[in-house]
Amino acid sequence: MKILIACYSWKGHTRTVAQALAKKLGASLVDIEPQGSTSPVSGGIKALLGLKGNIRSVGPDTKDFDHLVIATPVWSHNIPPYTRQYLSELSNSPGKKFSVLIEMGGSGAERVTAIIRKMMEAKGMEFVASAVTLEKEVDANQFDTKLTEFAEKIQS
Ligand SMILES: Cc1cc2nc3c(=O)[nH]c(=O)nc-3n(C[C@H](O)[C@H](O)[C@H](O)COP(=O)(O)O)c2cc1C
16 A cells, blocks of 8 residues: 655654654655745745645655555644645545544644645545544643554554
């Protein structure tokens, strides 16, 4: 099974977890990169309002993969505008599997997972698993057990 992890990260926590997951799964990892000037304040407001933000093309197309993992932080109890843009651009996805990896300070993961599931299931994709890591766990490098369980669900 070919697995692609698409990751948006502003401060690096989500990327740290996504990189560790890619290593466990032997998966490819791509960054969702904002285009143009960005700030967490305007990004946070856009997230709150459910708006999208411009991104660069992020490389591998999902047509080359069987399973897509979306790795994203929670912003304003919602999805960062760049993750939302990536999800809205997804094509070649019907019938493919997906999983969701959420990184956050402390609250909002359940809502964000539900929003992402709705967007991807609307594209005909099949949900497999989700996991949540906390900023403090990543700072303390204490997320391996969670990540191993998540990786096992993805591979089962
Ligand atoms: C604009 C903005 C809004 C945020 N909103 C939330 C939130 O609603 N809930 C939460 O738990 N954390 C929130 N956070 C914290 C991030 O989810 C947390 O710092 C995460 O570790 C950031 O991941 P990153 O280092 O990959 O950017 C917010 C951070 C930013 C910059």
